[in-house]
Amino acid sequence: MQTESAAPLVVSRPNILFVFSDDHAAHAIGAYASRINKTPNIDRLAAEGMRFDNCFCANSLCGPSRATILTGKHSHANGFIGNASVFDGNQTTFPKLLRGAGYQTAIVGKWHLKSEPTGFDHWQVLQGQGPYYNPGIKSAAGVTHYEGYTTQVLTDLALEYLREDRDPQRPFLLMYQHKAPHRNWQPGPDELSLFDGGPIPEPETLFDDWSGRASPAAEQEMTVARHLSAFDLKLTPPKNLTVAQRARWDAAYDPKNAAFLAAELEGVELVRWQYQRYIKDYLRCVAAVDTQLGRVLDYLDESGLARNTVVIYSSDQGFFLGDHGWYDKRWMYEEALRMPFIVRWPAVIAPGSSDMHLVQNIDFAQTFLDLAGVQAPADMQGASLVPLMRGADPSDWREAIYYRYYEFPEPHRVAPHFGLRTQGHKLLCFPLTDEWELFDLAADPQELQSIAEDPGSIDLLARLKRQLQALRVQYGDQ
Ligand code: SGN
Ligand code: CA
Numbered sequence: 001m002q003t004e005s006a007a008p009l010v011v012s013r014p015n016i017l018f019v020f021s022d023d024h025a026a027h028a029i030g031a032y033a034s035r036i037n038k039t040p041n042i043d044r045l046a047a048e049g050m051r052f053d054n055c056f057c058a059n060s061l062c063g064p065s066r067a068t069i070l071t072g073k074h075s076h077a078n079g080f081i082g083n084a085s086v087f088d089g090n091q092t093t094f095p096k097l098l099r100g101a102g103y104q105t106a107i108v109g110k111w112h113l114k115s116e117p118t119g120f121d122h123w124q125v126l127q128g129q130g131p132y133y134n135p136g137i138k139s140a141a142g143v144t145h146y147e148g149y150t151t152q153v154l155t156d157l158a159l160e161y162l163r164e165d166r167d168p169q170r171p172f173l174l175m176y177q178h179k180a181p182h183r184n185w186q187p188g189p190d191e192l193s194l195f196d197g198g199p200i201p202e203p204e205t206l207f208d209d210w211s212g213r214a215s216p217a218a219e220q221e222m223t224v225a226r227h228l229s230a231f232d233l234k235l236t237p238p239k240n241l242t243v244a245q246r247a248r249w250d251a252a253y254d255p256k257n258a259a260f261l262a263a264e265l266e267g268v269e270l271v272r273w274q275y276q277r278y279i280k281d282y283l284r285c286v287a288a289v290d291t292q293l294g295r296v297l298d299y300l301d302e303s304g305l306a307r308n309t310v311v312i313y314s315s316d317q318g319f320f321l322g323d324h325g326w327y328d329k330r331w332m333y334e335e336a337l338r339m340p341f342i343v344r345w346p347a348v349i350a351p352g353s354s355d356m357h358l359v360q361n362i363d364f365a366q367t368f369l370d371l372a373g374v375q376a377p378a379d380m381q382g383a384s385l386v387p388l389m390r391g392a393d394p395s396d397w398r399e400a401i402y403y404r405y406y407e408f409p410e411p412h413r414v415a416p417h418f419g420l421r422t423q424g425h426k427l428l429c430f431p432l433t434d435e436w437e438l439f440d441l442a443a444d445p446q447e448l449q450s451i452a453e454d455p456g457s458i459d460l461l462a463r464l465k466r467q468l469q470a471l472r473v474q475y476g477d478q
Contacts, residue, residue, distance in 0.1 A: 012308075013103075013171045013371075013372050013373060014171065014308050014309060014310045014345065014347075014371055014372075015171050015172045015173070015174075015305065015308060015309040015310070016098075016103075016171075016172070016173045016174070016309070016310050016312070016368055016371060016372070017174050017176065017296070017300070017309055017310070017311045017312070018173070018174070018175045018176065018177075018312050018314070018368075019176050019177075019293060019296070019311065019312060019313045019314070020109075020110075020175060020176070020177040020178070020313075020314055020315060020316065021177070021178040021180060021181065021286075021289050021313075021314075021315045021316075022062060022110055022177075022178060022179055022180065022181070022182040022315065022316055023062075023181055023182045023183070023315065023316065023317065023319045023329065024180075024181055024286060024289065024315035024319070024340060025315070025318040025319040025320075025321055025335060025336075025338070025340075026318060026338050026339070026340040027318075027321060027323075027335065028181075028282070028283060028286055028319075028321060029042050029043070029340050030042065030043040031043045031045075031046035031047075031051055031342060032051070032053075032340060035201050036200050036201055036279065036283065036321070037200075037283045037286060037287070039286065039287075039290040040290065040294070041290045041291070041293040041294035041297060042290055042293060042313050042340075042342065044294075044297060045297070045311055045313050045342045045343075045344045046342045046352070047351060047352055048344045048346070048351050048352075049311070049342060049343050049344030049345060049349050049351065049353070050342070050343050050344075050345075050349045050350070050353045050354060050355055050388075050389055051341075051342050051353075051354045051355070052341040052342070052343070052354070052355050052357075052359055052385075052388075053354055053355065053356050054338075054355075054356055054357060054358050054359060054423075055314075055338065055339045055340070055341035055359045055360065055361075056337045056338055056339060056358070056359070056360050056361075056401050056403070056421065057316070057317045057318070057337060057339050057360070057361050057403075058074050058075060058360055058361055058362055058401075058402070058403060058404070059074075059075045059081070059403065059404055059405055059406070060317040060318065060329045060330050060331065060332070060336045060337060060403075060405060061082065061083060061316075061317065061329065061330060061405070061407060062083060062110075062112050062182075062316050062317070063080055063082070063083045063085060063087070063112050063113055063114075064080050064081060064082065064083075064085075065316035065317055065339075065361055066080075066087075066111070066112060066113055066316060067079075067080030067085075067087050067113060068080075068361045068362055069094075069361050069364045069365065070087075070091075070093040070094060070095065070119075070365065071091055071092070071093055071094075071365065071380070072094065072362055072363075072364070072365030072366055072376065072380030072381060072382050073362065073379070073380060073381045074362060074381055074402065074404065074475050074477060075404060075406065076404065076475075076476070076477045077379075077381060077475070077476060077477075078091060079091075080113065081406040081407075082406050082407035083112070083407065084407075085114070086113075086114040086115055087113035087114060087115045088115070089113075089115045089116065089117070089118035089119075090118070092377055093118070093119050093365070094364075094365035094366075094368050094369055095107075095119035095120055095173060095175075096118065096119035097369055097374050097376075097377075098173050098368065098369070098372055098374065099119055099120075099121065101372055101373075101374045102170060102171070103170065103171050103172060103173050103372060104121050104122070104166050104167060104170050104171070104172040104173070105119060105120045105121050105122070105172070105173045106120060106121060106122035106123065106161050106165075106166070106172065106173065106174045106175070107120050107122075107123045107124075107125060107174075107175040107177065108122075108123075108124045108125075108154055108157045108158045108161060108174070108175070108176055108177070109124075109125065109126060109154045109158075109175070109176060109177035109178055109179070110125070110126050110129075110130055110177045110178060110179045111123075111125035111126065111177070112126075112128065112129065122161060122165060122166075123139060123140065124137050124138070124139045124157050125137065125138050125139075126138075126150070126179055127143070129179065129182065130150060130179045131150065131179075131238070131240055132149065132150050132151075132179065132180070132186035132188075132238065132285075133148070133149060133150065133186065133238060133240055133241055133242075133245060134146065134147050134148065134150075134240055134241075134242065134245075135150045135153055135154075135179075137153075137157070147242065149188035149189060149190075149288065150178075150179050150180070151178055151179070151180045151188060151285070151288040151289055151292050152188065152288070152292055154176070154177075154178060154179075154292075155176075155292040155293075155295055155296060158174065158176040158296060159295065159296065159299055161174060162174065162296075162299060162303070162305070163299070163303075171372070173368070176296065178289050178292075180285040180286070180288060180289050181282050181283075181285035181286045181289065183232065183327070183328070184229075184231055184232045184281075185232070185278065185281035185282045185284070185285050186238055186281070186285070187281055187284030187285055187288070188284070188285075188288040189245065189248050190288070190291075191284035191285070191287050191288055192248060192249065192251075192252035192253075192284070193252050194280075194283070194284050194287055195280045195283060195284065199276055200276060200279045200280060200283065202272070202275060202322060203321060203322045203323045204446065205322075205323050205324050205325065205446055205448070206224070206271070206272075206275060206322045206323075206325055207268070207271070207325060208323075208324040208325045208448070210324070210325075212448050212449040212450060213437055213447075213448075213449075213450050214428075214430055214433065214435035214436065214437050214450065214452075215430075215433055215435060216414070216415035216417070216430050216432075216433065216435070217324075217331075219413060219415065220326070220412055220413050220414050220415075221411075221412050221413045222320070222326045222327055222328040222330075222412040222413075222414070223325050223326060223327075224271060224274050224275050224278060224322055224325055224326065224327055225270075225271045225274065225325060227327075227412075228274055228277075228278060228327070232278065233258070233262065233274060233277050233278070234253050234255070234258065234277065234281065235255060235258055235259045235262060236255075237249050237250065237253070237255065258277075261273060262274075271325075275322045278322070278327060279321060279322060282319075282321065293313070297311070306346065307346055307347070308347070310343065310344070310345045310371055311343070311344045311345075312341070312342065312343050312344075313340060313341075313342045314339055314340055314341045314342070314364075315339060315340055316339070317329045317336055317337075317339060318334075318335050318336045318337060318338045318339060319335065319336060320335050320336060321335070323335045323446075328412055328414075330405055330407070330412060330414040331405070331414060331417075332403045332405065332417060332419050332421070332426065332428050333447050334441075334445070334446075334447060337403065337421070339361060341359070343385075343389060345389060348389060348390060349389050349390075350391060353391070355388050355389075356423075357388055357393075357397050358397070358398055358399070358400065358401050358421070358422070358423065359385055359388070359401075360382060360401050362380075362381050362382035363382035363383050363384070363385050364382070364385075365380055365382065366380050366382045366383060366384045366385075367382075367384050367385040367386060369384070370384035370386040371386060381475055383397075383398070399422055399423075399467075400420040400421060400422045400467055400468075400471060401420065401421050402418075402419075402420055402468075402471040402472070402474075402475055402477075403418060403419050403420070403421065404417075404418035404419075404477065405417055405418070408432075415430050415432050415433070416430070416431060416432060417429060417430045417431075418431075418468075418472075418477075419437075419468065420464065420467060420468045420471055421441075422464075422467075423441075424440065424441055424442055425438065425439065425440060425441060425460070425464060426438070426439045426441060426447070427452075427461075427464040427465070427468055429468070436450075436452040436461070437450040437452050438450055438451050438452035438457055438460070438461055438464065439451070
């Protein structure tokens with residue numbers, strides 16, 4: 001690999017700041033019309049940049065999404081198919097290519113790919129999932145322990161990198177990647193009492209009974225009603241808090257009162273109570289991500305970096321926020337499939353714009369390479385989004401995205417499936433039970449009634465099956 005010092009100095013290439021959170025669904029972002037929370041700093045990026053309204057993951061899980069982003073390839077092609085996989089760091093990744101082209105490459109935060117990061121000049125990563133409080137952070141020098149709320153600690157480290165650790169003469173890539181708002185949704189000290197004032201609106205499908213779909217939807221173990229633990233519901237507090245943190249936690253949660261309530265309620269009322277308990281903590285974690293992003297955006301403004309820095313906000317997959325009665329992700333249904341993707345690039349993107357093309361996390365690597373003027377390897381499977389950012393409508397853009405989920409049975413017992421999504425329809429295949437689902441997204445945006453068995457769908461189903469087969473051939477997943 002080319003060394004940094006041998007690389008040419010080109011200062012006009014934009015810096016890339018990739019802000020990435022874990023499990024942050026688009027429908028918990030103000031700019032994506034959230035009904036349940038506000039995210040003023042993420043929204044600021046959208047107001048000054050472009051919101052992608054049809055960005056989807058290739059496999060709705062943490063490690064697989066990250067591996068896809070690094071390699072520009074679907075899970076079967078990069079080898080990281082479920083969270084038990086180990087990332088092969090010898091593969092070509094976009095940070096390696098940027099580094100070879102003279103970029104300084106850094107990652108701070110969640111990594112979750114088991115093997116050590118490769119292709120980065122600077123890396124400070126959480127170990128595995130990482131805790132919400134007082135994290136150990138691994139770097140080339142070993143593990144360092146920090147006291148504080150992880151969302152803030154990671155932001156301090158990212159700012160330290162921007163201020164002190166990089167060479168201002170060369171462009172940088174910084175991947176700033178939060179653990180939050182991943183399960184079990186432990187809020188930070190400043191957000192413990194946020195949303196105490198009243199209930200969060202419930203999703204329309206909180207009491208979905210999964211009729212109208214193939215058998216797997218009813219067989220999962222990820223319901224708000226039955227699959228949240230005492231730890232999730234904060235009937236037991238985290239173990240690794242300092243004495244001061246524990247005191248604030250107990251004051252905010254009043255665990256005795258909560259345990260009493262949980263024991264008294266039943267049926268629909270218990271589900272509603274658990275939903276509130278879950279969603280408020282989730283949104284508290286989101287609020288800290290947003291607040292900390294504000295610190296970074298302020299620094300970009302103050303330092304003058306904002307002008308030539310492309311800032312992206314995204315998350316590894318979507319999440320069910322009580323939708324269909326669920327938490328977690330995994331499914332190819334909209335709430336888990338969709339990724340937020342917002343890009344601010346002052347020199348190029350029209351402020352407050354949005355894009356409807358079907359894009360995917362397989363596209364991110366090629367996009368970052370294109371931003372830097374680096375040729376993408378022929379075996380990357382996506383496409384650069386830069387033309388879309390410039391407002392183009394390429395006539396040969398893809399008409400469907402391909403999806404495949406593998407991890408089964410634990411955790412959550414979501415049956416393996418694969419499928420495609422076009423602008424108007426979604427087709428899913430569950431090979432274990434040989435079942436299909438087909439949704440008309442315009443008529444049934446909540447995906448409550450599969451039309452795969454309808455006599456009127458025979459031609460459509462056959463056409464989409466052929467299209468799906470063509471995608472499998474195209475991506476080499478047979
Ligand atoms: C943990 C969570 C699961 C979650 C996986 C994967 N359980 O196992 O609910 O689906 O992570 O999430 S927990 O009780 O340990 O929190 S991922 O985002 O990393 O893929
Ligand atoms: Ca995740």
